[in-house]
Amino acid sequence: MxxxxxxxxxxxxxxxxxxxxxxxxxxxxxQQAAGVDLLSCxxxxxxxxxxxxxxxxxxxxxxxxxxxxxxxxxxxxxxxxxxxxxxxxxxxxxxxxxxxxxxxxxxxxxxxxxxxxxxxxxxxxxxxxxxxxxxxxxxxxxxxxxxxxxxxxxxxxxxxxxxxxxxxxxxxxxxxxxxxxxxMGEVADPTGCGTSPAGTVVPPNPAAAEAIDFALGEQGKPYVWGATGPGSYDCSGLLLRAYEAAGVVIPRVSRDQYHSGAMLPVEQAQPGDLVFWAHDSANPETIHHVAMYLGDGRIVEAQQAGVPVHTRPISWDEPGLVPQAVRPGV
Structure with missing residues (x-):
C-alpha cells in the first residue's frame, strides 16, 4: 500500500x-421504481x-x-x-x-x-x-x-x-x-439482485411474449454488424426491434442494454430476459454480445457474420457469460 x-x-x-x-x-x-431494485446489484x-x-x-x-x-x-x-x-x-x-x-x-x-x-x-x-x-x-x-x-x-x-x-x-x-x-456471512441472496430490498420478487415482464414472438419471427435473416432490421440484424439490433415491437424502448448498444431494466441472477432468467457476454464477465464495460432467453435452456440471437438469426441452447457456465440477466420494461 x-x-x-x-x-x-x-x-x-x-x-x-x-x-x-x-x-x-x-x-x-x-433509482428504484415500483418496488424493484434497478441497481446493478x-x-x-x-x-x-x-x-x-x-x-x-x-x-x-x-x-x-x-x-x-x-x-x-x-x-x-x-x-x-x-x-x-x-x-x-x-x-x-x-x-x-x-x-x-x-x-x-x-x-x-x-x-x-x-x-x-x-x-x-x-x-x-x-x-x-x-x-x-x-x-x-x-x-x-x-x-x-x-x-x-x-x-x-x-x-x-x-x-x-x-x-x-x-x-x-x-x-x-x-x-x-x-x-x-x-x-460464513449467511447471505441468502448473494447477488443482491434477485429481490428488492423489501423482499419482493422481481416481477415478470409483461412485454416478454410479444418481444419473443418478434425475435423468433426474424429467424433466418442474416447477421450484419450495425444492422437494426428489417432485412438483417446484429445482436443488439435484433433485441432493440423485438422490444420496440412490444412497446418498450431500450438502448441500441448491448453494453447500454445491460442497464435497461431490473437485474437478477442469470441462472434465474425467465423468458424475455436479456443475457450478456463480455470479454471479462466480471466487468460489464466489456460486454460485446446480447441474446434473449426463451426458457427451457434456450436463447434466440443474432450471433455473428455468416450465422443467421437462430435459437440455440445456453449453458450457465459458458465462457464470458455475465452473471446478471436484465428484464427490460420492469
Whole structure:
C-alpha cells in the first residue's frame, strides 16, 4: 500500500428509457421504481464469473483457522456497521491480497497488519494498524469515502483503498470472497439482485411474449454488424426491434442494454430476459454480445457474420457469460 489518499472514480449515470402507460418515462439506472431494485446489484456480492464457483470453494477450503477468524471479524464488523455484503467481499479480497488474511508484523517498508497499512502514511500508530478491529474499521472508513465504491468491480474498490502498484492482484480472490460471504456471512441472496430490498420478487415482464414472438419471427435473416432490421440484424439490433415491437424502448448498444431494466441472477432468467457476454464477465464495460432467453435452456440471437438469426441452447457456465440477466420494461 502506497498511501492513504484515494483514487477518484467517476461513475456516469446511465439513463434507461421505458415505455409506461403510453408515455416515455426516463429512469436513472440507480433509482428504484415500483418496488424493484434497478441497481446493478450494487448492494450485493459481485460481480463474479460464472464457472468459477469450484475455484472459490477450493480457495476457501485452503484457509486455516487464523484466516477464517479474520474473515469472521471482517463480516462481523461489516454487519455491525450495517455495510452491505459487497463491502465485506471487498475487504476480504484486499486482506487476502495484502497479507493472505494474516495480521502480519512486517511488510514492505513500514506496512503492517491484515491490510498492510503504513503508519508513515497516516493510517495509525504501529499498535493500531496491528490491532485487527482497528484495521477492519479503518479499511471500511476509507472504503466508504471512495466514490461509487458499490458500483465498481470489488477488486477495483479494494485498489482504491490500498493504492497498490499491482492493481490486478485483487481480482484473483473474487470467487473465494463471494463464497465466504455467502457461506460464513449467511447471505441468502448473494447477488443482491434477485429481490428488492423489501423482499419482493422481481416481477415478470409483461412485454416478454410479444418481444419473443418478434425475435423468433426474424429467424433466418442474416447477421450484419450495425444492422437494426428489417432485412438483417446484429445482436443488439435484433433485441432493440423485438422490444420496440412490444412497446418498450431500450438502448441500441448491448453494453447500454445491460442497464435497461431490473437485474437478477442469470441462472434465474425467465423468458424475455436479456443475457450478456463480455470479454471479462466480471466487468460489464466489456460486454460485446446480447441474446434473449426463451426458457427451457434456450436463447434466440443474432450471433455473428455468416450465422443467421437462430435459437440455440445456453449453458450457465459458458465462457464470458455475465452473471446478471436484465428484464427490460420492469
Amino acid at each position: 502506497r498511501a492513504g489518499l484515494l483514487i477518484g472514480f467517476v461513475a456516469a449515470a446511465t439513463a434507461t428509457i421505458l415505455l409506461a402507460a403510453g408515455a416515455v418515462v426516463i429512469l436513472d439506472s440507480r 450494487d448492494a450485493g456480492i459481485g460481480p463474479s464469473r460464472p464457472g468459477q464457483q469450484s475455484r472459490g470453494v477450493a480457495d476457501a477450503r485452503a484457509l486455516d483457522q487464523e484466516q477464517r477468524r479474520i474473515v469472521s471479524l471482517i463480516i462481523g464488523i461489516g454487519e455491525d456497521r450495517e455495510l452491505s455484503p459487497r463491502a465485506w467481499q471487498i475487504a476480504i479480497q484486499a486482506g487476502m491480497t495484502e497479507s493472505r488474511l494474516r495480521n502480519l508484523n512486517y511488510g514492505d517498508r513500514d506496512s503492517l497488519g491484515i491490510f498492510q497499512m503504513r503508519p508513515s502514511m497516516g493510517w495509525g500508530t504501529p499498535e493500531q494498524v496491528t490491532d485487527p478491529p482497528y484495521q477492519v474499521n479503518k479499511f471500511y472508513d476509507v472504503l466508504e469515502s471512495v466514490p461509487d465504491w458499490q458500483g465498481i468491480r470489488p477488486g477495483d474498490a479494494a485498489q482504491a483503498v490500498e493504492r497498490s502498484a499491482f492493481p490486478e492482484r485483487y481480482h484473483r480472490w473474487e470467487a473465494m470472497a463471494v463464497h465466504l460471504v455467502e457461506t
